Amino acid sequence: MILTWLAGKPDKEVYAFQKLIDQLKKTIESLKENEKVYMEEAAMRLEEAKIKYRAKNRDGALSCMRIKLVNEGAAHLVRALQISAHEDLIVAEQVIKEVTQVLRDEDFTVQKSSRVFIYVCFFLLVLIYFLSF
DSSP states (O other): OHHHHHHOOOOHHHHHHHHHHHHHHHHHHHHHHHHHHHHHHHHHHHHHHHHHHHTTOHHHHHHHHHHHHHHHHHHHHHHHHHHHHHHHHHHHHHHHHHHHHHHHHHHHHHHHHHHHHHHHHHHHHHHHHHHTO
């Protein structure tokens, strides 16, 4: 307890924003994986459609192409979500920088005011000491 008091308490605001940033990074990574899966599925369906078309199975090829289009649309939606998450990450990082700057300024102000208080007390003690003689 004394060590925390001497070292300073961890800032809850900074911790919360750091947790948010970590969650956003995890979300971005999972969205990248989902986009990759959808694009691989679309490429696989395209190859399947080519094989079915060569085998004169037009209906099967068309259904594969429809599924390919659905997968590409899902990949584009995931990409849009990924861009949105990146923007949120940038905003969160800017906010955490501003919060840390404000906290540093407050700490500096508190330190400066405590120094002034100490100097004034020291001056008063010295003054009382010399006036007592």
